[in-house]
Amino acid sequence: DAGVIQSPRHEVTEMGQEVTLRCKPISGHNSLFWYRQTMMRGLELLIYFNNNVPIDDSGMPEDRFSAKMPNASFSTLKIQPSEPRDSAVYFCASSLFPGTVKEQYFGPGTRLTVT
Amino acid sequence: RKEVEQDPGPFNVPEGATVAFNCTYSNSASQSFFWYRQDCRKEPKLLMSVYSSGNEDGRFTAQLNRASQYISLLIRDSKLSDSATYLCVAYSGNTGKLIFGQGTTLQVKP
Numbered sequence: 001d002a003g004v005i006q007s008p009r010h011e012v013t014e015m016g017q018e019v020t021l022r023c024k025p026i027s028g029h030n031s032l033f034w035y036r037q038t039m040m041r042g043l044e045l046l047i048y049f050n051n052n053v054p055i056d057d058s059g060m061p062e063d064r065f066s067a068k069m070p071n072a073s074f075s076t077l078k079i080q081p082s083e084p085r086d087s088a089v090y091f092c093a094s095s096l097f098p099g100t101v102k103e104q105y106f107g108p109g110t111r112l113t114v115t
Numbered sequence: 116r117k118e119v120e121q122d123p124g125p126f127n128v129p130e131g132a133t134v135a136f137n138c139t140y141s142n143s144a145s146q147s148f149f150w151y152r153q154d155c156r157k158e159p160k161l162l163m164s165v166y167s168s169g170n171e172d173g174r175f176t177a178q179l180n181r182a183s184q185y186i187s188l189l190i191r192d193s194k195l196s197d198s199a200t201y202l203c204v205a206y207s208g209n210t211g212k213l214i215f216g217q218g219t220t221l222q223v224k225p
Binding site: 031033042043045048050055056091097103104106107108109 | 149157158159160161202211212213214215216217218
């Protein structure tokens with residue numbers, strides 16, 4: 001079975017450019033999470049969706065970040081304009097909610113470098 | 116103060132050693148706890164759940180002390196392949212979120 005799919009795997013862009021990260025959750029999962037990981041701050045939850053509806057976006061750093069989930073099999077995280085401090089690994093994860101097991105399945109991540 | 120705190124390490128141990136990691140959490144409403152493992156430049160993956168009664172999976176033992184808000188992971192007979200970062204995680208049904216600690220890095224040496 002396919003796991004969580006993310007694209008691109010690596011992205012290098014210049015400051016001020018728009019960046020779009022994509023995620024396809026595991027089929028049948030109805031919760032989707034976007035995380036950011038840096039050495040300094042560890043793994044931070046940015047936003048999550050249940051049944052395509054954003055539930056908590058309190059982790060989104062600022063208005064430059066936006067996320068959408070137009071359907072159950074696709075989500076995007078957009079940064080516009082990008083800044084060097086946005087450089088990080090961005091993970092998407094999915095799970096089944098509500099479920100007796102709280103395991104989240106992570107995608108391989110997108111390594112973003114903003115120069 | 117972070118909601119889930121861990122000693123980042125690194126812990127450098129020889130093969131065959133027993134090593135223990137500790138973690139504390141501040142939100143007493145947290146309902147479930149987990150240990151995730153993250154290999155270098157890879158995504159986190161669930162290692163095991165943590166129960167008040169303690170649970171064991173092969174060489175790995177996890178314990179939860181709700182009174183002290185403390186979680187532990189014990190690895191016996193450590194292998195080179197155990198080298199990774201171990202993330203302590205708390206789940207709150209109220210928020211539906213997993214809260215990750217910073218992770219503890221383990222390096223097992225031959």
